[in-house]
Amino acid sequence: MVAVDNAQGMDFPAQRLGLLIVLSGPSGTGKTTLAHRVCDRGEAVFSVSCTTRAPRPGEVDGKDYFFLQEADFVERIGRGEFFEHASVHGRRYGTLKSYVVENLKRGTDVILDIDVQGAAQVRACDDEHVRRCLLDVFVMPPGLEELRVRLSGRATEDAAAFELRMRNAAGEMAHWREYSHVLVSGTREEDAARFEALVTAARMRSSLRV
Ligand code: 5GP
Numbered sequence: 001m002v003a004v005d006n007a008q009g010m011d012f013p014a015q016r017l018g019l020l021i022v023l024s025g026p027s028g029t030g031k032t033t034l035a036h037r038v039c040d041r042g043e044a045v046f047s048v049s050c051t052t053r054a055p056r057p058g059e060v061d062g063k064d065y066f067f068l069q070e071a072d073f074v075e076r077i078g079r080g081e082f083f084e085h086a087s088v089h090g091r092r093y094g095t096l097k098s099y100v101v102e103n104l105k106r107g108t109d110v111i112l113d114i115d116v117q118g119a120a121q122v123r124a125c126d127d128e129h130v131r132r133c134l135l136d137v138f139v140m141p142p143g144l145e146e147l148r149v150r151l152s153g154r155a156t157e158d159a160a161a162f163e164l165r166m167r168n169a170a171g172e173m174a175h176w177r178e179y180s181h182v183l184v185s186g187t188r189e190e191d192a193a194r195f196e197a198l199v200t201a202a203r204m205r206s207s208l209r210v
Helices: 031-040 070-078 097-106 116-123 128-133 144-154 159-173 188-202
Strands: 020-024 082-088 091-096 110-113 134-140 181-184
Touching (some): 031 110, 091 116, 116 134, 134 188
Parallel strands (some): 134 181
């Protein structure tokens, strides 16, 4: 999946670790679209999270999320299955550890679309490999009014859930400084071009060669 660079006969590891790409930002900023564009080209894999929220129309279990009951989610916490987990908009969300770790070791880039609490847990991880692999990006909407327009255009939430997401947006945006990169959202094309440029550059990091 990942192109292996060769520098034959030199002290240079042929294989590299995958990039751990963490994307955060308020609902409606287009994070999921950005992630899927890169994954659909086969250049990275998307980490399918577990959640206790209900599926939206058209969402597929195992593709968009693993939709779990509360008790199942709590049991998985107990078994240490999550790389990170948090409550977001009143529901639980978590990233499966095994999927992330196996792909990074194999040299496959993994994209996590997670909230600011989850990103903070990943950043605090004391595993040296995780630190070497991490590329954390905050996707900043151009403004709250534009975010409202985008989120309402999506029409995936009922009125109460929509207002909750709008209220939480400002709180999430206050965390942008914790990320190594911030992408101020423009058009879809601009966002995609910037994100892809960032990922392309990060793939050349010497820290990924171990
Ligand atoms: P949604 O319900 O719109 O799919 O996602 C709501 C929020 O939960 C988004 O900000 C998304 O980034 C976040 N989220 C999705 N999966 C995870 C996860 O595994 N962990 C954490 N911490 N947040 C997640």
